[in-house]
C-alpha cells in the first residue's frame with residue numbers, strides 16, 4: 001500500500017492505442033451525490049471520455065458497482081462497454097438489452113438486511129449481483145450497517161461483504177472489479193492491451209490489483225491508502241491527466257482542461 005498522504009502522479013505520456021481503460025463511475029467520472037439517481041455526467045466529461053475511447057480504439061469500459069440499469073441512463077451520448085454490479089453484469093454497446101437475473105444466492109442476505117434497513121430508515125437496493133445498504137444520509141448507522149452486512153454473509157462461501165463509500169454490500173464472492181477487468185480483457189477491443197483501472201473507492205482496489213497483475217496499473221482518486229501505483233487528489237486532476245495524454249479535440253487548439 002502507498003502512504004495515504006503522498007500523491008504519486010501517473011505518467012505524462014502513454015501510448016494510448018496499446019492501453020485499455022477501466023473507469024469507475026461515481027466519484028471518478030461523476031461527482032458523488034446524495035441519491036444515486038441524481039448523478040450527472042458533465043457534457044465535457046462525456047466528451048473527454050469519448051476522445052479517450054477514440055484514441056484507444058474503443059478500449060474504454062465503465063466498471064461500476066451500480067447495477068447496469070442504474071448506470072446506463074446516466075451515460076448520455078457515451079456508447080461504451082459497461083460492467084455493472086461489480087463485474088456481475090456486462091453490456092456491450094451493440095449487444096442486447098438484457099438484464100442479469102437477481103442471483104438466488106442473495107435471497108437470504110436480502111431478507112436479513114431488509115428488516116435491518118426498514119427499522120433504521122436506510123435505503124436497501126437489490127441488484128442482480130449484490131444487496132446494498134446505503135447510509136449516505138444516515139452516517140451514524142454506518143458501523144451498524146457494516147456489521148449487519150458482515151453478519152449476513154458470514155458462513156456463506158458464495159457471498160462476501162464489500163464496504164464502499166457510504167454503502168455496504170453483500171455481494172457474490174465470484175464478482176469484483178478485478179474479475180470484470182480480467183473478463184473484459186479476453187475480448188476485443190480490450191484484448192492484448194495493457195489495463196489501467198481508475199477509481200476512487202475501496203471497491204476499486206480489486207481492479208487496481210488486477211490491472212497491475214496484468215502489466216498495467218491502477219490510479220486512485222483521493223487521499224487514501226491504496227494498492228494503486230498512482231494517486232491524484234481530485235476528479236479534475238484525473239481529467240487533466242487524461243486531457244494531457246490526448247491529442248487536441250477537433251477544431252480546437254486545446255480543450256481548455258489543462259491544469
Ligand SMILES: [Mg+2]
Pocket residue numbers: 024025026027028199200201
Ligand atoms: Mg466510485
